[in-house]
Amino acid sequence: MAAARNPSRTAPPTPRRDGFHLISNVPIDWDKPVPRLGTYAFRDITYSKSSVDAAARIAFDRAQVLHAFTPTTIREIQMALEDATDDPYVGVVILTSNIDAEQYTPAFCAGGDQTVRGDGGYQDGTEIAPKLRVLDLQIQMRRCPKPIVAQVRGYAIGGGHILHMVSDLTLASTNAVFGQTGPRMGSFDAGYGCTTAAALMGQKRARELWFLCKFYSAHEAQAMGMVNAVYKDDELDGETARWVRRMISNSPTALAGCKAALNAAQDGAAGISQMGGEITRLFYLSDESREGRDAFLEKRAPNFRSKL
Numbered sequence: 190m191a192a193a194r195n196p197s198r199t200a201p202p203t204p205r206r207d208g209f210h211l212i213s214n215v216p217i218d219w220d221k222p223v224p225r226l227g228t229y230a231f232r233d234i235t236y237s238k239s240s241v242d243a244a245a246r247i248a249f250d251r252a253q254v255l256h257a258f259t260p261t262t263i264r265e266i267q268m269a270l271e272d273a274t275d276d277p278y279v280g281v282v283i284l285t286s287n288i289d290a291e292q293y294t295p296a297f298c299a300g301g302d303q304t305v306r307g308d309g310g311y312q313d314g315t316e317i318a319p320k321l322r323v324l325d326l327q328i329q330m331r332r333c334p335k336p337i338v339a340q341v342r343g344y345a346i347g348g349g350h351i352l353h354m355v356s357d358l359t360l361a362s363t364n365a366v367f368g369q370t371g372p373r374m375g376s377f378d379a380g381y382g383c384t385t386a387a388a389l390m391g392q393k394r395a396r397e398l399w400f401l402c403k404f405y406s407a408h409e410a411q412a413m414g415m416v417n418a419v420y421k422d423d424e425l426d427g428e429t430a431r432w433v434r435r436m437i438s439n440s441p442t443a444l445a446g447c448k449a450a451l452n453a454a455q456d457g458a459a460g461i462s463q464m465g466g467e468i469t470r471l472f473y474l475s476d477e478s479r480e481g482r483d484a485f486l487e488k489r490a491p492n493f494r495s496k497l
């Protein structure tokens with residue numbers, strides 16, 4: 190008698206076979222916020238980690254000005270991001286904002302705080318000279334080997350919009366609104382602000398974004414290619430958790446390699462350096478590489494071929 194066929198051998202192919210829908214969408218349980226790093230106490234952001242879900246959450250905390258950023262805000266994000274990057278336990282970083290919808294219009298970030306915009310850049314009394322510190326943060330985000338997820342509610346405008354574009358993934362609430370305003374505000378970002386827009390949505394749409402300074406709904410932004418997924422506002426935290434949980438269950442080295450490769454074409458020599466750094470780090474783990482170090486320390490000639 191012929192054996193009964195295993196039904197899984199004949200199951201029709203389905204995208205749901207990836208099991209993504211089976212991952213819990215219970216919002217991430219954050220530990221108590223990290224109030225300070227070293228002697229520095231955060232003022233413009235909150236920084237939290239989850240011991241359960243291996244993620245870090247960096248949130249703008251200036252709701253009264255729609256989370257517009259000053260040099261201090263950016264410096265604080267840089268510090269938190271450095272900590273999250275170096276912490277081997279953290280697998281994914283979420284960049285978002287603290288929403289107080291009872292008092293203030295929801296926003297992810299309304300860009301550079303115009304009240305501290307001086308003639309040569311932004312200066313809130315903490316810079317040696319006025320500068321565009323956010324450009325350094327953009328580079329730090331690109332170099333961070335871990336996925337950065339922008340979780341966007343409300344307005345993501347100007348420099349805030351660029352920070353979501355530079356993030357690896359963007360998950361948006363249905364109430365999110367996206368746009369550049371630079372040419373209406375006497376500003377522009379000829380670096381990642383323009384080049385990332387073109388890479389995400391194509392040249393014509395990127396020119397529309399920057400030349401017209403129109404605003405776009407979450408669904409329009411998704412159709413343009415700059416938002417990965419749109420969720421109802423009350424489902425966004427849970428769905429973000431699902432994306433985070435899938436990524437932290439994947440290989441960190443594979444994710445870092447993919448991020449470096451995806452950055453490489455746009456980032457030129459800096460992109461190759463990021464990619465090369467990953468390769469060198471892995472090479473250090475090999476017998477061949479260790480032979481160079483050991484031979485030096487043992488004051489002998491290296492024999493690399495013996496380690497192949």
Ligand SMILES: CC(C)(COP(=O)(O)OP(=O)(O)OC[C@H]1O[C@@H](n2cnc3c(N)ncnc32)[C@H](O)[C@@H]1OP(=O)(O)O)[C@@H](O)C(=O)NCCC(=O)NCCSC(=O)CCC(=O)c1ccccc1C(=O)O
Binds near residue numbers: 303347349374
């Ligand atoms: C976002 C709005 C359309 C929302 O409008 P509305 O709901 O009516 O709210 P408002 O009443 O306007 O705002 C509430 C409250 O917030 C204050 N506020 C909002 N945005 C800013 C801001 N950017 N700076 C300072 N303050 C802000 C606003 O004044 C209100 O305060 P009150 O005390 O209640 O009056 C609308 O708010 C709006 O259009 N905002 C401006 C958005 C904008 O144009 N942002 C871009 C600024 S330029 C920039 O971001 C460049 C940044 C930069 O550093 C850079 C430079 C060069 C190269 C690269 C970069 C880079 O960013 O990467």
